[in-house]
Amino acid sequence: MIRIENRNASSRLFKFSIPIISAVVSLILAAIPLAFAGANIGEAYLVMIKGVFGSVFALSEMLTRATPLIFTGLAAAVAFRARLWNIGAEGQLYLGAMAAVSIGTGVLDISGFLLLPIIITFGCLAGALGMVVPMALKTRFGADEVVTTLLLNFIILIFLQMMLEGPLKDPMGLGWPQSAPILDQGMLPTLLTRMRVHSGLIIGLVLAVILQIFINRSIWGFKLRAVGENISAARHAGIGVNKSLLGVAICSGALAGLAGVSEVIGLKGYLTADLSPGFGYTGIVVAMLAGLSPIGVIAAALFIASVFVGADSMSRAMGVSSYLADLIVAMSLICVLIGGFVSNYKLTFTKQKKVTFK
Amino acid sequence: MNLLAQSNQMSAQKVLSLRSLSKKFGSVVANDDVSLDLHVGEILSLLGENGAGKTTLMNMLFGHYLPDEGEILITNKNNQMEPLRLGQPQAAILAGIGMVHQHFTLAENLTVFENITIGVESLWALKTNKKKAQKKIENIIERSGLVVALDEPVGRLSVGERQRVEILKALYRDARVLVLDEPTAVLTPKEADVLFDNVKAMTDNGLSVIFISHKLREVLEFSDRIVILRHGQKVGEMLTKDADEKSIAKMMVGESTPISKRVEIQVGKPLLSLENISMKGSSRRNRLVDISLKVHEHEILGIAGVSGNGQSTLAELISGLQKPDQGEVVLGTSKVKKLTPKVVVKAGIGRIPEDRHKDGIVGNMTVAENIILESLSEKSIQRFGFLNRASINSIARDLCSSYDVRGPGIHAHARLLSGGNIQKMILARVFSGNPKIILANQPTRGLDMGAASEVERRLLEARRNGSGILLISEDLDEILRLSDRVLVIHSGVLTEIENLDREQIGLMMAGETL
Numbered sequence: 001m002i003r004i005e006n007r008n009a010s011s012r013l014f015k016f017s018i019p020i021i022s023a024v025v026s027l028i029l030a031a032i033p034l035a036f037a038g039a040n041i042g043e044a045y046l047v048m049i050k051g052v053f054g055s056v057f058a059l060s061e062m063l064t065r066a067t068p069l070i071f072t073g074l075a076a077a078v079a080f081r082a083r084l085w086n087i088g089a090e091g092q093l094y095l096g097a098m099a100a101v102s103i104g105t106g107v108l109d110i111s112g113f114l115l116l117p118i119i120i121t122f123g124c125l126a127g128a129l130g131m132v133v134p135m136a137l138k139t140r141f142g143a144d145e146v147v148t149t150l151l152l153n154f155i156i157l158i159f160l161q162m163m164l165e166g167p168l169k170d171p172m173g174l175g176w177p178q179s180a181p182i183l184d185q186g187m188l189p190t191l192l193t194r195m196r197v198h199s200g201l202i203i204g205l206v207l208a209v210i211l212q213i214f215i216n217r218s219i220w221g222f223k224l225r226a227v228g229e230n231i232s233a234a235r236h237a238g239i240g241v242n243k244s245l246l247g248v249a250i251c252s253g254a255l256a257g258l259a260g261v262s263e264v265i266g267l268k269g270y271l272t273a274d275l276s277p278g279f280g281y282t283g284i285v286v287a288m289l290a291g292l293s294p295i296g297v298i299a300a301a302l303f304i305a306s307v308f309v310g311a312d313s314m315s316r317a318m319g320v321s322s323y324l325a326d327l328i329v330a331m332s333l334i335c336v337l338i339g340g341f342v343s344n345y346k347l348t349f350t351k352q353k354k355v356t357f358k
Numbered sequence: 359m360n361l362l363a364q365s366n367q368m369s370a371q372k373v374l375s376l377r378s379l380s381k382k383f384g385s386v387v388a389n390d391d392v393s394l395d396l397h398v399g400e401i402l403s404l405l406g407e408n409g410a411g412k413t414t415l416m417n418m419l420f421g422h423y424l425p426d427e428g429e430i431l432i433t434n435k436n437n438q439m440e441p442l443r444l445g446q447p448q449a450a451i452l453a454g455i456g457m458v459h460q461h462f463t464l465a466e467n468l469t470v471f472e473n474i475t476i477g478v479e480s481l482w483a484l485k486t487n488k489k490k491a492q493k494k495i496e497n498i499i500e501r502s503g504l505v506v507a508l509d510e511p512v513g514r515l516s517v518g519e520r521q522r523v524e525i526l527k528a529l530y531r532d533a534r535v536l537v538l539d540e541p542t543a544v545l546t547p548k549e550a551d552v553l554f555d556n557v558k559a560m561t562d563n564g565l566s567v568i569f570i571s572h573k574l575r576e577v578l579e580f581s582d583r584i585v586i587l588r589h590g591q592k593v594g595e596m597l598t599k600d601a602d603e604k605s606i607a608k609m610m611v612g613e614s615t616p617i618s619k620r621v622e623i624q625v626g627k628p629l630l631s632l633e634n635i636s637m638k639g640s641s642r643r644n645r646l647v648d649i650s651l652k653v654h655e656h657e658i659l660g661i662a663g664v665s666g667n668g669q670s671t672l673a674e675l676i677s678g679l680q681k682p683d684q685g686e687v688v689l690g691t692s693k694v695k696k697l698t699p700k701v702v703v704k705a706g707i708g709r710i711p712e713d714r715h716k717d718g719i720v721g722n723m724t725v726a727e728n729i730i731l732e733s734l735s736e737k738s739i740q741r742f743g744f745l746n747r748a749s750i751n752s753i754a755r756d757l758c759s760s761y762d763v764r765g766p767g768i769h770a771h772a773r774l775l776s777g778g779n780i781q782k783m784i785l786a787r788v789f790s791g792n793p794k795i796i797l798a799n800q801p802t803r804g805l806d807m808g809a810a811s812e813v814e815r816r817l818l819e820a821r822r823n824g825s826g827i828l829l830i831s832e833d834l835d836e837i838l839r840l841s842d843r844v845l846v847i848h849s850g851v852l853t854e855i856e857n858l859d860r861e862q863i864g865l866m867m868a869g870e871t872l
Contacts, residue, residue, distance in 0.1 A: 217745055218745065230722075233718060235679065237731040
């Protein structure tokens, strides 16, 4: 007989190791589709590892890929902690990016010391605005934020395409639907010469640390956690639930907006409608893998970026599809969810005792 | 003489025998070597505090839990004792064990008849043999006196009627042993008396009953024999005629709990007034009709009533969770424009919520965090918007020791505490704020005697110190023990009681106007 029992207190080490074990298991499971694709498995893993850690360039590429994932991962983690299901980071990312190109391409031609903070601020505000709307619908009409944030993604993407064909279109762009380039002083400095990794990464790391402290140590974070864990007890205790949720929504939206800003002014330098290959959605996986801990988001983002970059180079070298990366990421999420179950419950196998008649 | 009583006991025929049952959950011993016998036509009371192991024992009997050790014997059709297959509810039902849970397991949109017969007929039967079933049920009703209209949907029945349906369900499955888990918890005194009459009639027909209860009065009045559990062990067994209230209470709690004495105090100024409050609500449960009440300093105002007559709505109103359609709330002498939970907390209204898991605690936050949940804006808790951990921990530690909150420590999640300790933690939070007004909604529901008397002691102490207390409770004894004045609520209407007469209040709770 198999029974599910509540695990009352699972050790910290155990909880900590679950995401790591899940990540490793998902990588091991990746051998199955690799074998189906006819690749030499040992070689494939080697190429993958080299593609991520083999050179400074490879490492820089991985960190570049991790940067937006840290922002969107934080956006999801903060919101999910308060049980506010923001699925709209993708749209908020583009809102932030649009704000960046609206300001950074020549409207304000001022020194970088002023321009950069202004761009970042407006990017955050734009992202936050993208979350305030669903929040207002939620508190006013009780509309489920999962639906509204998700659907807003498509509205925003179409709005973006309209803007790139219209007001934001680069007049020198030979008709391509892309924005004018960001002014030189509006770009974030890169961290290494001739490498793509940029200081958006530093901003992301600092924000993760700050958020970690705020969620665990501040009154704001306390309220956020109370609202997330038991909204009716929080309301009963006089915590302004709607105000708390609005704060969380703004914070989450701003972080997602920042992901867009960082991609535009750190990496690309201009905006197209394919700026993000789903960073907003992947951020959800990052946050779940991180157990909704801001510091954990850093590790999870690095892992997922490694998988993507590694699988890219593997597909180039071995001729297997790079969709394998998506598969590994998906499997790691499933492994974490199973791991989360295992950390809270345990399965026990019991033999039924034979009843004897005395 | 003792021997004689025992031999008398032996002569009655056994129907069920639990032998040395033990059950552990992790490191917690829920039942430790418990044995008991049940005789034909007997009413056996199973008494014990919360967490004493009554429910675990019955769940093993009914096959919900698998015992770690021990066995259960039950008579078969040929009147021979036979071991019961353990851990299988189906086997228990076939052997003739019926269980009426505290929370009913009925389908509201089906009729009484359908609820009784559901699950008995074979899935492959092409048509139900309705006539035969109907006849059988009518026969049972006639013998037991459990009168219910068979074609009424269960959703339209009162609580007492629903309970009858549950019992009929068990009897329809040819139960010879009926387990009643706190059957009177949801009933008015009058309904309870009817239930007892019915059960007595059934036992005369050979049914054996195990009756689980907290309420000593009922147990003494109603049962033939009493078995007392404490900390999972059987600590006492006696014939009811040899038992007295004091000795049983002592066995249940292990030591004598001093019952707090209420002293007469002159009441002071009014602290909280509700003036002509009305709420439309969608049903009887959440309607209030032109309610007025005043709570004064040094006063406990008791609100008696069967649950589901507007108490929850009244409590939510005072907690600021609902706005009245009409009427006014006055705190002290000033009218409150908009009562929100925040205003309520600021005004120093301490609340012991009815559903402590839903409204009282955040289960996945620590005990320390739960204790400071309502005092986030205080200087000792926060510094520049950040939590003052050292100060919070020392506050929590002090309160846990002075309110005797036992558990894995102040840094453990609150959900890991037992029900009684959760309530003590809530008491610590409420009383440490020195509230002027206290709203205590079913404060002792589901608590064992030790924890319940602690709650009562704290309420009386607060009254002595000048607080005004609004006590909402289903437990009439508790209301009569604590209150200075009593109001009865029925269908959202409040009626003041002039002389505190048990019978009269019971009748009013059942909705009779006097």
